[in-house]
Amino acid sequence: xxxxxxxxxxxxxxxxxxxxxxxxxxxxxxxxxxxxxxxxxxxxxxxxxxxxxxxxxxxxxxxxxxxxxxxxxxxxxxxxxxxxxxxxxxxxxxxxxxxxxxxxxxxxxxxxxxxxxxxxxxxxxxxxxxxxxxxxxxxxxxxxxxxxxxxxxxxxxxxxxxxxxxxxxxxxxxxxxxxxxxxxxxxxxxxxxxxxxxxxxxxxxxxx
Numbered sequence: 001x002x003x004x005x006x007x008x009x010x011x012x013x014x015x016x017x018x019x020x021x022x023x024x025x026x027x028x029x030x031x032x033x034x035x036x037x038x039x040x041x042x043x044x045x046x047x048x049x050x051x052x053x054x055x056x057x058x059x060x061x062x063x064x065x066x067x068x069x070x071x072x073x074x075x076x077x078x079x080x081x082x083x084x085x086x087x088x089x090x091x092x093x094x095x096x097x098x099x100x101x102x103x104x105x106x107x108x109x110x111x112x113x114x115x116x117x118x119x120x121x122x123x124x125x126x127x128x129x130x131x132x133x134x135x136x137x138x139x140x141x142x143x144x145x146x147x148x149x150x151x152x153x154x155x156x157x158x159x160x161x162x163x164x165x166x167x168x169x170x171x172x173x174x175x176x177x178x179x180x181x182x183x184x185x186x187x188x189x190x191x192x193x194x195x196x197x198x199x200x201x202x203x204x205x206x207x208x
Contacts, residue, residue: 003171007110010103010175011048011060012070014130017100019044019074022137024093027082029141036082039137040075047132051108051125055115094190097134097153102183104130105157106175109164119165126161127154130182152189156182 001009022043026036045061045068052059061067081088088096108129112122131147131154138145147153160182167174189195 001172003110003114006171006175007060007107007114008064010107010110010179011067014048014100014103014107015044015061015067015070016074017096017103018047018133018137019071020078020088020096021093021100021134023075023078023082024088025137025141029143031141033079036079037075039140040078041071042140043133043137044071044074045133046136047104047129047134048107050132051111051129054125054128055111055117094187098156098183098186098190101130101153101156101186102160102179104133105160105182106164106178108157109161109178110168110171110175112161113165113168119162122165123158123161126164127157130154130157130160152195153186156185156189159185 019040022040023036025043026039029035029039031039045059048061048067049059052061061071105126108126109122111129112125117125131145134147134153135145138147160178163181164174164178167177
């Protein structure tokens with residue numbers, strides 16, 4: 001598959017995964033229906049919009065109607081599941097977050113390479129795409145963004161984005177390897193098996 005097709009596929013996977021995480025955070029914050037929908041949509045498409053705006057493109061989430069349809073459908077399903085009394089286990093939410101991070105990290109790096117950018121902006125766009133929506137989500141929920149205190153998502157995205165750039169001559173291999181590494185490192189962080197060095201007080205308890 002070519003790079004543009006892979007970007008489209010990975011973007012959609014990330015949108016669905018982060019829409020679910022956005023609704024979960026909104027439920028924990030006690031938000032109403034509008035709040036849940038807002039957090040779900042912001043988490044799903046926020047990072048991609050920031051990425052595309054930085055490189056001077058019309059955001060794919062706005063130019064492609066199906067991006068919004070994927071996000072809206074995922075948000076609606078998550079809200080309906082919660083309204084029916086369902087509650088996803090933390091392990092499932094962590095997995096969704098890790099998959100979304102992996103998907104968005106590779107799209108960020110691929111978009112950078114398609115734009116002819118070198119490896120530093122490729123890594124930065126990988127991080128921004130993968131964590132931007134989550135940061136906006138957490139800020140709207142009035143909590144310190146988890147990526148700044150209790151997750152390895154940014155670190156995972158940097159490694160994954162760097163691998164995508166190195167393997168850019170074979171987009172399919174770049175996506176598979178970059179996403180796998182990003183998801184693995186992200187899950188290691190979610191499980192608490194590794195943390196970046198910290199100074200100061202204790203981090204916020206891990207929950208979603």
